[in-house]
Amino acid sequence: MKPLHKQTKQSQVKRIPLVLGGAACLIILLICILIINGWFKKPNNNDNSNIINGIDYTGIAGLKVENFKLSELHNPYGSSGAPFIYAEMSDLFLYGNDSPQMFAFVRVTGTEQWKRLDEQLFSAEELAMAERGELAIVDTYTQLQTSQVDILAVIWSRNCDETKTITVTQAQYGGCCINEESNLLREGGVYFLPLWYREKSDTWYITGGTEVLFEIDDKGCIWSHSSQKSFYEYDGKHASTVANAINILTLDKNMLAANTEFGYTASGGSTSLMEVTVLSVENTAPDINEWGFGNYSCILEVNSILSISDYTQDRWKLMKGDTIDAFSYSHPEDIKQLESGKRYLMILDFQPSRIHLILWRVARINDDNTITAISSSYEGKENILKSYNGCTVNQMKEEAERARSWLIEHPGTNISYYS
Numbered sequence: 001m002k003p004l005h006k007q008t009k010q011s012q013v014k015r016i017p018l019v020l021g022g023a024a025c026l027i028i029l030l031i032c033i034l035i036i037n038g039w040f041k042k043p044n045n046n047d048n049s050n051i052i053n054g055i056d057y058t059g060i061a062g063l064k065v066e067n068f069k070l071s072e073l074h075n076p077y078g079s080s081g082a083p084f085i086y087a088e089m090s091d092l093f094l095y096g097n098d099s100p101q102m103f104a105f106v107r108v109t110g111t112e113q114w115k116r117l118d119e120q121l122f123s124a125e126e127l128a129m130a131e132r133g134e135l136a137i138v139d140t141y142t143q144l145q146t147s148q149v150d151i152l153a154v155i156w157s158r159n160c161d162e163t164k165t166i167t168v169t170q171a172q173y174g175g176c177c178i179n180e181e182s183n184l185l186r187e188g189g190v191y192f193l194p195l196w197y198r199e200k201s202d203t204w205y206i207t208g209g210t211e212v213l214f215e216i217d218d219k220g221c222i223w224s225h226s227s228q229k230s231f232y233e234y235d236g237k238h239a240s241t242v243a244n245a246i247n248i249l250t251l252d253k254n255m256l257a258a259n260t261e262f263g264y265t266a267s268g269g270s271t272s273l274m275e276v277t278v279l280s281v282e283n284t285a286p287d288i289n290e291w292g293f294g295n296y297s298c299i300l301e302v303n304s305i306l307s308i309s310d311y312t313q314d315r316w317k318l319m320k321g322d323t324i325d326a327f328s329y330s331h332p333e334d335i336k337q338l339e340s341g342k343r344y345l346m347i348l349d350f351q352p353s354r355i356h357l358i359l360w361r362v363a364r365i366n367d368d369n370t371i372t373a374i375s376s377s378y379e380g381k382e383n384i385l386k387s388y389n390g391c392t393v394n395q396m397k398e399e400a401e402r403a404r405s406w407l408i409e410h411p412g413t414n415i416s417y418y419s
Contacts, residue, residue: 062190
């Protein structure tokens with residue numbers, strides 16, 4: 001038998017190839033794992049690191065931006081100031097402030113300067129004479145700029161159809177509001193704008209004081225040009241920061257419900273949202289006036305009180321099953337839409353002397369308990385329930401309750417006597 005120490009040494013020599021072979025296999029295995037995990041991948045030009053909350057910010061960068069505040073600029077008369085009317089970001093959503101229909105990142109692809117005749121200052125005959133060159137109209141034009149913009153990303157919208165390109169209108173004020181050079185959208189510029197829509201003329205526009213909310217520079221940073229802290233606190237930060245702020249605001253369903261015409265009207269003060277059955281409709285004054293309207297008495301049975309303020313309930317003591325007499329000043333063809341025995345959703349105005357029924361606050365309740373807004377001949381006024389067509393009565397009750405809850409928590413925001 002060989003000595004023990006020699007046997008051990010010989011055994012170690014034989015193991016060396018096995019140990020090296022095992023180490024090599026381990027190294028190869030590690031390399032494979034690293035490749036699978038992307039450690040040795042080539043750089044990916046489609047990297048998603050610039051996608052934040054589903055928005056790709058790769059192309060959201062515009063022109064070089066000068067960091068100025070509108071309030072620090074001076075007009076030709078030497079005074080300073082700007083037409084900026086919003087102190088807080090949330091102010092943009094208040095119903096009384098005519099909240100926008102959309103917040104979006106846009107890129108300006110072209111601009112055009114033009115003048116619009118202030119036609120409301122002239123009679124039809126005078127306008128016709130001006131058209132024929134028989135009458136000179138001087139200093140009665142509004143200077144406008146229209147900008148063609150591509151919508152890069154919509155952060156929030158209120159019942160807006162999806163679109164990729166729109167035309168945005170801005171009014172110019174001759175320098176008195178310091179926006180001739182500083183507020184006008186620039187071709188090639190990228191902005192994060194609150195946008196308003198005027199349905200009658202089918203135009204998008206931005207209103208005084210919001211023309212440069214917000215401008216995105218060539219590095220993708222945001223600039224408000226505002227002297228209000230709630231806006232300029234985002235200056236110099238990535239564009240996503242202000243978009244995230246809008247996202248947080250618009251997550252508040254109660255706030256959004258309250259700051260609509262429906263929420264504003266149905267949830268407090270002297271008005272009440274009710275489900276009623278029409279019992280009868282009578283013309284209390286047989287003569288129709290020169291505008292084609294008459295006075296009508298509408299006898300209603302209260303099926304359900306969906307939303308009512310303490311102010312109205314304390315004064316009228318309303319209960320389910322009550323019969324009420326509501327006055328309506330309406331066109332004869334419109335009032336025919338109120339059929340005896342049918343159910344309706346109504347926002348009724350309970351004044352001290354009588355109850356007012358306004359047809360552009362009325363919707364028919366269908367057999368499946370959904371609503372359909374009725375039409376009205378009242379010029380320039382669309383039924384405020386139209387955008388809720390297809391909603392159920394219960395959903396309308398919930399919307400009114402959300403609105404009322406927010407208004408109670410924010411007294412004086414829209415109407416001072418919510419309770």
